[in-house]
Amino acid sequence: MGVIEGEKDKVLIIGATGYLGRRLVKASMDLGHPTFVLYRPEVASDAEKVQMLIGFKMQGATLLQGSLDDHNSLVTALRQVDVVVSAVAGNHLRHAVLEQLKLIEAIKEVGTIKRFLPSEFGMDVDRMEHAIPPGAYVFTDKRVVRRAIEKANIPYTYISANCCAGYFLAALAQLGHFMPPTDHALIYGDGDKKCIWVDEDDMATYAMMAVDDPRALNKTLYLRPRGNILTQMEVVHTWEKIIGKELKKTFISQDEWLSSIDKVAPPLQIGVAHLYQIFYHGDLEFEVEGPHGVDSNDLFPNHKYVTAEAYLKRFA
């Protein structure tokens, strides 16, 4: 798109002040992309978000006022960029995944977007049709978005980022905790199902490396840092080695775990369901298959990702 040979694609980030969004902005700028950030006018009433946006601007990003609810603002923003990366909330508490259908309409109208990365950054939702409620709802909505993208012939990459280190690894997958326990850990089943633990800054870097990579065009890119494909028990042992102490362990059966779903608050129910999928049903235990799947190890073998051990050492 750029007039200068070798100029980097211009990237628009949606949901930039969120948990992953702010990391995507940083990764985009670190990789040299002219970076644009959409912000809603309502953000003016949130001092912390305003300051984060101004921080992006001071680091070189261009702020564009607009909203998914304002079609013209989207079209105006899209006309200035080559690539769109969305990180609208798709988490347990706020959930705006389907709002992206409005973005897809605008991308279709503009017709010049070279790559769209919808808000994914979790499990491969096309492999999760069997998922149990209420964990399944976010997967269902992300599938709706995928199908709309494909129907509109929008060039895409789906980032299947697997498990956020801060939410899963930091507490050895203890529900509702984000620091590693030093006394006791709950172990799901025998703790022997493989999980893939990925640092959030790495997620953002992989995603931004993919936006202009033809090998990721119309593919699902699976982030699978080779050394971070580990069972819960392997992660617990890694932590025990770091602190030089053995944790007490309570092994919880699948039935016990599933019955706990009715005993926790609704946002945690989604957590219970997702942990079930990963640690009992083993939904991350598969090999990447072509032609529509690509593996981060194949595409970006030289990226030095944060290992699970290095991540946990930060807490010691």
Add this chain to the structure above:
Amino acid sequence: MGVIEGEKDKVLIIGATGYLGRRLVKASMDLGHPTFVLYRPEVASDAEKVQMLIGFKMQGATLLQGSLDDHNSLVTALRQVDVVVSAVAGNHLRHAVLEQLKLIEAIKEVGTIKRFLPSEFGMDVDRMEHAIPPGAYVFTDKRVVRRAIEKANIPYTYISANCCAGYFLAALAQLGHFMPPTDHALIYGDGDKKCIWVDEDDMATYAMMAVDDPRALNKTLYLRPRGNILTQMEVVHTWEKIIGKELKKTFISQDEWLSSIDKVAPPLQIGVAHLYQIFYHGDLEFEVEGPHGVDSNDLFPNHKYVTAEAYLKRFA
């Protein structure tokens, strides 16, 4: 305290993940202080705060688990440091000012703390006995803390930081907004009362420069960046010049403003009251007087603070 000549005082920050706290941690480390951060065990259930704490640690801070409700944890933490800087919440929504009385008890018991900066960072509360409710409550509680410090003979510095740029300057003092308006501004009275607008990173830097400065011992340090002592109208004109456009202005009388207090939600009522004190009652229009007051311009004339104009230019 250090065994090596010239070693910097060790600083403990309380409330480190808060709005000012995180800036105090950074300023402390930037100025070369060995920096300690107290964190509550409950923080483990807040992924974002955990990550902020780990960020501090990766930059060199030492994390100490403890709580104002756990006396022994405080004593243990205090025995490792020379200086204590508190930034517990004293804002509109959460208010933990009086919790610091527990900290004062522990400081008294330990007896080796060379300087304590309680959570202040606003107007000089000893000049605000006339303030109207509900804005007055936070001033009253801060006075209680001051008197407890003095009674315990704890060496102190009170930082009267005046008005946070992000909360006051960013929106030209428009209540509940934190980005400058481009069409219309509400002007309090004639907009001619002097206010002092201070960037939050500057607040933190001034505070941390003061912690080991004998000239600030048992004094109130007033942060008054000389070029930032400006009326609301002067600030509005600065912004108009930056954007090359005149704003429509609605001038609101004191009676109108005060009557609005019953029409807004409780947190904003405190904002209405504070804006009244500054922009109608003119409570920042005074000269610093000795022997207990010191002026940041006298103590730190070489610090390059962020000017109001430079701050507002970030938004253009």
